[in-house]
Amino acid sequence: MPITKGFRQLVDEANAQITTYSVEQVRARLDDPTVQIVDIRDVRELEREGTVPGCINAPRGMLEFWVDPASPYYKPVFGDEGREYILFCGAGWRSALAAKALKDMGMTNVAHIDGGFAEWVKQAAPVENYEAHRARRHPAK
Numbered sequence: 816m817p818i819t820k821g822f823r824q825l826v827d828e829a830n831a832q833i834t835t836y837s838v839e840q841v842r843a844r845l846d847d848p849t850v851q852i853v854d855i856r857d858v859r860e861l862e863r864e865g866t867v868p869g870c871i872n873a874p875r876g877m878l879e880f881w882v883d884p885a886s887p888y889y890k891p892v893f894g895d896e897g898r899e900y901i902l903f904c905g906a907g908w909r910s911a912l913a914a915k916a917l918k919d920m921g922m923t924n925v926a927h928i929d930g931g932f933a934e935w936v937k938q939a940a941p942v943e944n945y946e947a948h949r950a951r952r953h954p955a956k
Contacts, residue, residue: 826908829915834926838938841901841928845869845941851892853902855913856932860905865942867903867935871952875909879916899924907931 844850845868852870854861855878866872871892873881880888893900900917902910902925910927917925928935936942943951 822908826911829911833911833914833918835911835929836901836926837929838935838940841867842938842940844901849898851895851898851900853900854932855902855904855910860932861948862945864932864936865944866932866948868941868943869951870903870943870948872948875904875913878913879920882917882920882922896924899926901926901928903928903935904931906933 841850841852845852852867854866854870854872855875856866856872857874858872861872873890873893877888880886881890882893883889884894900922902914902917904910904913907928907930910931914925914927930937
């Protein structure tokens with residue numbers, strides 16, 4: 816069966832319906848308590864490349880389940896309606912589709928980073944290595 820709508824068209828359609836921020840715009844808000852940056856990449860990408868300081872990791876395959884309070888996998892970090900959730904992935908494609916999915920679920924406080932982590936690194940924005948990310952997210956007891 817031939818593909819009638821490719822990934823590029825899906826990403827373009829998503830981008831037309833969601834909020835997109837530049838690296839510079841997000842970088843300026845790193846310390847804003849009303850912003851939660853969400854890395855939707857696979858943990859292997861985080862281990863290899865690092866991540867954005869202060870972000871949380873919500874793998875793309877679990878995102879909808881972690882956001883929905885009716886899901887057995889719900890994560891309360893996504894229940895704060897006073898926060899804006901800014902997603903990113905490697906290049907901005909997965910995060911565009913993910914932001915669109917969350918918007919389709921009813922979230923109005925979701926956006927993504929144009930160009931993803933590749934653009935973040937290209938613009939020399941700060942990066943947290945995986946060990947520091949894990950230590951911050953799971954402090955030793």
